[in-house]
Amino acid sequence: MECLGMKFKRVIWRTACLPVCAALLVSCGSVPPGEPPPDGILAGQIHVPANQKNDKTQEEAVSYMLTSIVSSCHPVSTASISDPPPVINDFIASAEGKVNYMPMELWANLVKMKMLRPVTAQEDAQYSLFSEFGDIEEEDGRKKMLWMMKMTKTGSDVAVWQEKISFTIE
Numbered sequence: 184m185e186c187l188g189m190k191f192k193r194v195i196w197r198t199a200c201l202p203v204c205a206a207l208l209v210s211c212g213s214v215p216p217g218e219p220p221p222d223g224i225l226a227g228q229i230h231v232p233a234n235q236k237n238d239k240t241q242e243e244a245v246s247y248m249l250t251s252i253v254s255s256c257h258p259v260s261t262a263s264i265s266d267p268p269p270v271i272n273d274f275i276a277s278a279e280g281k282v283n284y285m286p287m288e289l290w291a292n293l294v295k296m297k298m299l300r301p302v303t304a305q306e307d308a309q310y311s312l313f314s315e316f317g318d319i320e321e322e323d324g325r326k327k328m329l330w331m332m333k334m335t336k337t338g339s340d341v342a343v344w345q346e347k348i349s350f351t352i353e
């Protein structure tokens with residue numbers, strides 16, 4: 184009986200450990216000589232997240248704001264589906280009409296996800312969501328804008344959440 188156990192251990196050793204050791208020895212020659220690239224081997228293949236790009240699109244800006252408010256705005260991130268907080272929007276339209284859909288798209292997504300309950304009267308609202316756009320500069324013939332949002336408790340100017348992001352108009 185003891186002899187059979189020893190044979191079993193040797194078989195496992197040969198079939199599992201020896202191929203791993205052999206692969207390690209062979210792979211040592213697979214690293215090319217010289218210094219590795221400063222940005223890493225896959226740097227050109229990895230997509231940069233939208234919040235780290237210098238040139239964001241309008242869609243990326245909406246996505247970034249939605250992610251930010253859902254993940255870091257306490258009243259929204261802790262909302263229950265059965266009783267989301269009552270929020271009134273206080274969106275200021277931009278003279279650049281091409282961007283005015285952005286806060287409403289964000290608002291519609293928050294309502295659809297049941298992260299807030301839209302109200303129309305200030306006295307019914309527990310929170311106010313502000314949105315405003317500002318011009319930054321023009322680069323290469325493309326206009327850059329700054330989108331600023333914040334949520335405050337109704338009747339207070341203290342922000343419970345605020346975020347801003349710059350993007351180019353397409």
